[in-house]
Amino acid sequence: MYVVESKEGAIACMVLALLFLGTWPALLTLLERRGRLPQHTYLDYSITNLLAAVIIALTFGEIGNSSNDHPNFIQQLSQDNWSSVMFAMAGGIVLSLGNLSTQYAWAFVGLSVTEVITSSITVVIGTTLNYFLDDKINKAQILFPGVACFLIAVCLGSAVHSSNAADNKAKLETLSVDTNKGSNTTDVPPKSSQADLESADYSSLKPKAGTADFLVQLENRRSIKVFGKSTVIGLFITFFAGVCFSLFSPAFNLATNDQWHTLKDGVPHLAVYTAFFYFSVSCFVIAIVLNVVFLYRPVLNSPKTTFKAYVNDWNGRGWAFLAGFLCGFGNGLQFMGGQAAGYAAADAVQALPLVSTFWGILLFGEYRRSSKKTYALLISMLLMFMVAVGVLMASSGHRTES
Template sequence: MPVAVEDRGGGAVALMLASLFLLGTWPVLLTLLERRGRLPQHTYLDYSITNLLAAVLMAVAFGQARDSRPDFFTQLTQMQDNWPSVVIAMAGGLALSLGNLVSQYAWAFAGLSVTNVICSSMTVVLGTTINYFLDGRINRAKKLFPGVVCFLVAVFLGAAVHSSNAKDDEQKLSMKSADIELSSEFSDEAKLLPAPEESKNGSGGDYSASNEAKPGTAEFIIQVEERRSIKVFGSSKLLGLGLVFLAGACFSLFSPAINLATNDQWRALRKGVPHLVVYTAFFYFSVSCFVLGACLNVWLLYHPMAGVPASTAGAYARDWNGRHWALLAGLLCGFGNGFQFMGGQAAGYAAADAVQALPLVSTFWGVILFGEYRRSSRKTFLLLFSMLSMFIIAVAVLMASAGHRKGFDTNAKFIVTRLHRS
């Protein structure tokens, strides 16, 4: 039996935390594939399929009403009445899709941690402020806006971390270029991360620790560049930050769009027309996200950028190397977004933006899997620690600001058994 999360504690917070973990993990899988050399166009097309699948599964499984409100399937047949909300939801999906596409390249140019920090901070600073007023100020302003300020500080700290780390890498390469030259044998045999297919075939066992560069060294940086699909050497620092800020601007719009689509604060619907349930809005949101992402990446197959090789639809269909990770990333992102919207419908979308602390998760994976910030300067580590501290404070404050939506309806039903009671 579905459980309605009707307060600012219990189930709503649990869903926000689950969303935080899922949304912080899926970028890591896409970054892992890019660093293994898989074309980003192939990866994003796979990701888009399961991202849409997650929305369909949630709508079909959870969107059946248990009261007088229309369910998911009923609302699909009422587009002639609720089309204004449908358009708003689909606009949010377009913003998210464009942001995800841009961030896929930003991860390569600026790094996983810094990209997610700045994007998430912009999402909170802009999106949370919009959601606060759309939700009728149900969140506690005395706690909400100090949290927003912490995210804003994290934006500047994230930019400083990126700049400092880039200088560290330049110094490593300049010091090594004078007296270390990688042999062709080393370059050909060195591995950053053995691909799953190589491990299964046993070929990965031929590589010893002696021909694997240590994370944070100049050799490691060169190996990453040689193997990855998006080439970043020689690019401007401003290009990476420009991509990051563009992605952040897109991300700041999708949550307010879902808020408007489900609560109709602009009174776009005719009197008596039920609001979209959150599952229906999420479905239309994901459909537009899929369409834009698929169209743009099919075009990028034949007109690539950032040094990525050209490809074809046939080559994409035959590329099964790492496809399961891309498909899993789509599911994680889809369910993560769905849980965020559910928590927002129950406790306020401004408080639900606390899931934008996802860089805490991404940074953990980035350090463990990709060796980010290994052998960096003391200045870089100090900036990184300060940035993460701001996030920890911000997420706690934003969750504490959660309120209770007046006239709460059953838009936010979830099959998370007895979350509220437990």
């Protein structure tokens, strides 16, 4: 099997993982804003997410000769390593719960703030756990100041969301006043024209991003309705997702390095690719079970649907498949880099909100026409985040095989 051994190779894996993991949330958000049901999208995403793990295992996990000490992927499937397999599968379960939660949090809180808060919580809790699990191979005097910067970013992220929510409320109140006066300030077509929302003819009437008209049109189109709901719901979902994300990497660390000595003597540690396969299988199973239930018993007042409707829904399916591949390969690259340089340093891929914020502003018009206070908080949040990521990467160590 192929093993990343150098610090430079590990950092290259982290950078690629950062790009992939920062892009797939934007694709799922795009589909939700176009009205595709989140249950349909997540079922599609889960299929290719698992397929990515299988591809990685059958390629990188099978490269080179296999030995008793360093078995390839297929050889490890028949070994007595179930204690480590359970850790890997536990990591997949909490990751699946976290990803599923963020799909709803994006609607309430926005792509940018959701990613910043969840990633920062992941670093504050997960990186600390990984530091001790990795036998302190990362430089504590650099690592923990980086963790502190992430914690500050959490607070700034919450402030950005609160300020932006107040801006949107003010815009909608202005719209209500104008409507009561009898002026038609929105360009939203009647319900009979909803099928033409993305047509070329309608594009000329499309309201500008950040306006009250834009917010109303978005609410009419999207599959998860947020108007009239408390922002506390969105923040609660976001923080729950962050706690889930903070546990999957330490669980994977235990699966591949057996720090608690649960394996029998003579049984080799799980290779990254084998652990990632089991990790993805459990992630897939939880996602399928929960989303099939959500088809018939949706949460947050989402529309009901059926499995037959899901199978026949090809609107945006390609984007959902692509999102699953990006997330799967991104997670695999993160684990490959973490096994070489320490999982605490690999948490630098939690810089993904920098990529997500770029897509949020470019694709969705987030923060357009917001107040100066919101802009100031947003810039402060991103700057703090960049500092935190740089410090975290600088703490990279090198794992030595015993």
